[in-house]
Amino acid sequence: MASYRFAVSVMPKAGILDPQGRAVEQSLPHLRVDNVRDVRVGRRVELTVEAEGSAEARAVVERLAAELFANPLIETWSVEAVGAASSTLSAAPR
Amino acid sequence: MKAGVVVFPGSNCDRDALHAIALAGAEAVPLWHETPDLRAADLVILPGGFAYGDYLRAGVLARFSPIMAPIREHAARGGLVLGICNGFQVLAEAGLVPGALLRNASLRFEHRWVRLSVERRDTPFTRLVPAGATLRMPVAHGEGCYYLPDADLGALEAGGRVLFRYAPPEGNPNGSLHDIAGVVDAGGRVCGLMPHPERAAEALLGSDDGMLLLRSIVESAADAAWTAGSGAAASITSGAAR
Numbered sequence: 001m002a003s004y005r006f007a008v009s010v011m012p013k014a015g016i017l018d019p020q021g022r023a024v025e026q027s028l029p030h031l032r033v034d035n036v037r038d039v040r041v042g043r044r045v046e047l048t049v050e051a052e053g054s055a056e057a058r059a060v061v062e063r064l065a066a067e068l069f070a071n072p073l074i075e076t077w078s079v080e081a082v083g084a085a086s087s088t089l090s091a092a093p094r
Numbered sequence: 095m096k097a098g099v100v101v102f103p104g105s106n107c108d109r110d111a112l113h114a115i116a117l118a119g120a121e122a123v124p125l126w127h128e129t130p131d132l133r134a135a136d137l138v139i140l141p142g143g144f145a146y147g148d149y150l151r152a153g154v155l156a157r158f159s160p161i162m163a164p165i166r167e168h169a170a171r172g173g174l175v176l177g178i179c180n181g182f183q184v185l186a187e188a189g190l191v192p193g194a195l196l197r198n199a200s201l202r203f204e205h206r207w208v209r210l211s212v213e214r215r216d217t218p219f220t221r222l223v224p225a226g227a228t229l230r231m232p233v234a235h236g237e238g239c240y241y242l243p244d245a246d247l248g249a250l251e252a253g254g255r256v257l258f259r260y261a262p263p264e265g266n267p268n269g270s271l272h273d274i275a276g277v278v279d280a281g282g283r284v285c286g287l288m289p290h291p292e293r294a295a296e297a298l299l300g301s302d303d304g305m306l307l308l309r310s311i312v313e314s315a316a317d318a319a320w321t322a323g324s325g326a327a328a329s330i331t332s333g334a335a336r
């Protein structure tokens with residue numbers, strides 16, 4: 001078994017109203033910033049998977065991304081590996 | 095007729111729902127979300143609140159609770175399911191009703207009285223609503239902005255599956271597309287709505303319009319033979335007049 005660390009980025013789909021992004025954008029004049037637009041606010045989930053190989057680990061993350069972290073109706077997501085795979089992290093009790 | 099009210103960690107309208115559905119004539123029992131048993135309920139209510147703290151997205155974590163498997167089977171058999179507010183969010187995340195509930199366009203938690211138009215009266219949820227009546231009920235939510243992609247929204251409208259819309263004078267509190275406040279699934283037996291009928295179930299609360307829905311559902315659940323479209327208009331009672 002080895003440990004694989006992933007990050008899943010979840011973003012509102014293009015065309016979906018993103019009131020958080022809009023609110024952030026509207027606050028920018030208070031920072032004296034006037035050359036920023038199209039602010040969108042999403043979510044990032046990081047997790048470690050114990051698996052026999054990276055493909056198996058990634059499959060678990062892809063499933064969680066599609067079923068849990070993102071709602072495919074309103075959000076898109078991307079999965080990236082972060083950090084090196086490690087076989088020592090799992091020595092800690094969990 | 096037995097009504098089961100699901101209790102998730104963070105549900106906070108479960109006691110209100112039990113009280114109101116009992117007033118409407120049901121035997122009301124709570125259903126703990128970790129026990130996959132509907133206790134022979136004819137009607138399942140998913141109440142309002144903040145299941146699992148609304149973490150990640152409102153309703154999504156509750157979707158994976160053990161009670162959801164028998165609820166899916168109940169719905170597949172044509173059993174009645176009502177999701178109120180957070181319960182609507184759970185049903186939408188579970189795919190038991192179409193659509194998604196986004197953050198309110200105002201970015202605020204909207205808690206106020208609204209008025210609902212009832213788009214169909216030939217359903218198990220609305221059979222006692224008098225023709226032309228609008229219903230006064232409170233909303234209280236941060237994520238109630240109904241969304242469905244354009245093509246699906248057209249199909250939803252064409253299929254007559256929009257049950258409630260926000261109506262004047264108060265209007266749409268959250269930015270919902272087409273002013274949608276409540277929808278039903280393809281079979282017409284699973285309904286989700288954002289406003290709270292259980293908080294408008296006694297005149298003392300400021301309105302008892304919600305009781306029209308709750309009594310409709312109780313009657314429908316009691317009448318196993320009743321199916322959508324078969325004589326809804328005949329069952330309007332004098333108590334429904336206002």
